[in-house]
Amino acid sequence: MAKRPNKDAAELIPDRPSLSNVQAAAKECQACDLWQRGTQTVFGEGGRKAELMFVGEQPGDAEDLAGHPFVGPAGKLLDRALQEAGIDRAAVYVTNVVKHFKWEPRGKRRIHKKPNAGEIAACRPWLDTEIELVKPRAIVCLGATAAQALLGRQFKVTAHRGEFVASTLAPLVLATVHPSSILRARDDETRRLETKRFTDDLRKVAKALA
Ligand code: SF4
Numbered sequence: 001m002a003k004r005p006n007k008d009a010a011e012l013i014p015d016r017p018s019l020s021n022v023q024a025a026a027k028e029c030q031a032c033d034l035w036q037r038g039t040q041t042v043f044g045e046g047g048r049k050a051e052l053m054f055v056g057e058q059p060g061d062a063e064d065l066a067g068h069p070f071v072g073p074a075g076k077l078l079d080r081a082l083q084e085a086g087i088d089r090a091a092v093y094v095t096n097v098v099k100h101f102k103w104e105p106r107g108k109r110r111i112h113k114k115p116n117a118g119e120i121a122a123c124r125p126w127l128d129t130e131i132e133l134v135k136p137r138a139i140v141c142l143g144a145t146a147a148q149a150l151l152g153r154q155f156k157v158t159a160h161r162g163e164f165v166a167s168t169l170a171p172l173v174l175a176t177v178h179p180s181s182i183l184r185a186r187d188d189e190t191r192r193l194e195t196k197r198f199t200d201d202l203r204k205v206a207k208a209l210a
Pocket of ligand 1 (some may be wrong): 026029030031034035124
């Protein structure tokens with residue numbers, strides 16, 4: 001495929017943005033090299049007026065193929081935790097700081113590779129527009145990449161997980177672990193405990209929103 005010139009993502013955002021026309025514009029994004037590696041842009045999804053937005057790192061293998069965020073194993077864990085916390089999945093908006101799957105081959109598998117600062121910055125206009133359009137009352141950052149992108153590079157999820165932090169992005173902002181990290185727990189008991197902690201973090205957000 002001939003390489004087309006890259007554009008700043010902000011230049012692609014329509015003059016009168018809506019979730020649907022911004023999502024359509026993001027399909028054409030080539031603002032960083034990741035468009036060449038992923039199958040498609042995986043834009044955020046959820047209610048136009050969702051009170052709660054989850055922001056993860058990037059789509060995974062299953063999301064890249066499906067074209068929808070949080071539909072793979074980590075998304076399933078998120079779904080179960082939302083249900084346990086009494087949060088309606090249909091009433092939240094889920095997205096990522098980077099909209100293309102970054103991976104490297106290992107045998108026949110595609111292994112997740114962390115996006116770098118340049119890729120995160122290139123993709124940021126899409127996330128900023130999603131936040132502007134949805135105007136969630138609460139944003140939950142899932143994992144260090146999302147938390148550091150939104151709350152600053154010094155932010156440590158290990159030190160501040162489950163705490164509401166001051167931010168101009170939304171009235172309530174909290175960071176917790178990414179559900180994929182729970183799936184990688186070393187044993188079943190750790191996974192059970194981490195799932196409980198994660199669910200407790202979501203309960204805290206639900207309570208604050210009530
Ligand atoms: S990762 Fe983001 S900035 Fe890079 S090409 Fe995809 S949509 Fe554009």
